[in-house]
Amino acid sequence: MPEFEKYIRRVEPYVPGDQPNFPDMIKLNTNENPYPPSPEVQKALENCTLESLRLYPDPTSHKLNKAIAERYGLNENQVFTGVGSDDVLAMCFLTFFNSSKPMLFPDITYAFYPVWAQMLRIPYELVPLNDAFEIVPEDYYRENGGIIFPNPNAPTGALLPLETIENIIKSNSDSIVIVDEAYIDFGGKSAVPLIEKYDNLIVIQTFSKSRALAGMRIGYAMGNEKLIKALNDVKYSFNSYTMNRQVIEAGAAAVIDEEYFQSTVNKIIATRERAKKEFAKLGFKFKDSMSNFLFVTHPEWSAKELFEALKEKHIFVRYLRGERTDNYLRISIGTDEEMDALFEFLGNYKK
Numbered sequence: 001m002p003e004f005e006k007y008i009r010r011v012e013p014y015v016p017g018d019q020p021n022f023p024d025m026i027k028l029n030t031n032e033n034p035y036p037p038s039p040e041v042q043k044a045l046e047n048c049t050l051e052s053l054r055l056y057p058d059p060t061s062h063k064l065n066k067a068i069a070e071r072y073g074l075n076e077n078q079v080f081t082g083v084g085s086d087d088v089l090a091m092c093f094l095t096f097f098n099s100s101k102p103m104l105f106p107d108i109t110y111a112f113y114p115v116w117a118q119m120l121r122i123p124y125e126l127v128p129l130n131d132a133f134e135i136v137p138e139d140y141y142r143e144n145g146g147i148i149f150p151n152p153n154a155p156t157g158a159l160l161p162l163e164t165i166e167n168i169i170k171s172n173s174d175s176i177v178i179v180d181e182a183y184i185d186f187g188g189k190s191a192v193p194l195i196e197k198y199d200n201l202i203v204i205q206t207f208s209k210s211r212a213l214a215g216m217r218i219g220y221a222m223g224n225e226k227l228i229k230a231l232n233d234v235k236y237s238f239n240s241y242t243m244n245r246q247v248i249e250a251g252a253a254a255v256i257d258e259e260y261f262q263s264t265v266n267k268i269i270a271t272r273e274r275a276k277k278e279f280a281k282l283g284f285k286f287k288d289s290m291s292n293f294l295f296v297t298h299p300e301w302s303a304k305e306l307f308e309a310l311k312e313k314h315i316f317v318r319y320l321r322g323e324r325t326d327n328y329l330r331i332s333i334g335t336d337e338e339m340d341a342l343f344e345f346l347g348n349y350k351k
């Protein structure tokens with residue numbers, strides 16, 4: 001083995017969901033929005049001229065950060081944007097989790113967290129969800145090098161009330177607590193108002209789900225200006241121009257169109273509530289999800305077999321291996337028509 005092999009950083013990479021591409025497919029496997037982004041995004045892209053691409057973009061992505069800050073009642077120096085929340089989360093791990101004490105996150109959660117911890121050699125401990133697949137807040141009342149969890153959690157969809165989140169933040173004043181709110185717009189209460197009260201809180205959101213811009217790659221962190229400054233210092237030491245010209249224009253336009261945002265989110269919530277009834281009728285068990293997906297299991301069917309059978313019909317859902325989640329499928333909420341096609345298939349399955 002050549003000497004250099006010893007010095008290569010070896011990582012077990014995160015495996016993103018499949019991105020199949022069939023004209024007839026029903027794609028319910030990566031929690032994308034079934035509706036297109038705001039029409040304002042199209043206009044913003046048309047305003048971005050070919051000539052302008054000759055020049056570097058604004059390294060502060062001022063227009064986008066300002067739109068986000070105004071939407072959440074924050075100052076611009078309390079907002080950090082990145083190439084999807086995956087980029088923002090990776091920057092946060094690099095910036096905030098440098099303790100020799102282990103950081104804490106749930107055993108069943110976003111599968112990217114252990115990957116960043118391993119890549120950056122951050123010690124961590126998995127905190128098991130209880131048997132009902134719930135986060136037990138008291139499990140986080142102990143010494144640690146940082147805490148992260150999604151709210152609602154993924155892939156369970158379970159939402160913690162804001163008081164519980166506040167208790168976790170309050171009980172960990174010596175650590176940074178990150179709340180990953182990728183799905184908060186689908187019915188949860190955001191922790192953003194707690195930023196004024198706690199200097200150890202970072203809230204992360206994304207344009208990929210509720211704002212229908214997964215293809216654009218925009219995520220953001222919100223927190224007090226000291227933490228945001230630390231994130232920016234790391235970003236500028238890595239890559240100053242993360243947000244390109246089209247992204248800055250399109251992102252700002254999407255945030256400003258609040259009415260369109262509310263109307264699509266409400267449609268998805270209504271479809272989800274109907275889907276809960278349909279899945280229950282079919283004998284599925286699932287937690288009361290407050291996200292744009294349901295994490296379902298059927299007492300008589302193998303999740304893996306059902307996943308394969310759906311795939312053959314070009315209905316794509318997510319099968320996540322894992323000891324405790326082996327017989328579950330995570331199914332994104334599509335349009336009403338897409339969900340009807342899914343339920344028709346399930347109604348005839350194994351008959």
Ligand SMILES: *Cc1c(COP(=O)(O)O)cnc(C)c1O
Pocket residue numbers: 031083084085086087110150154180182205206207208214217218219
């Ligand atoms: C989808 C998702 C993200 C990442 O989304 P981006 O597309 O990178 O913004 C982050 N956290 C959770 C829990 C998610 O489900």
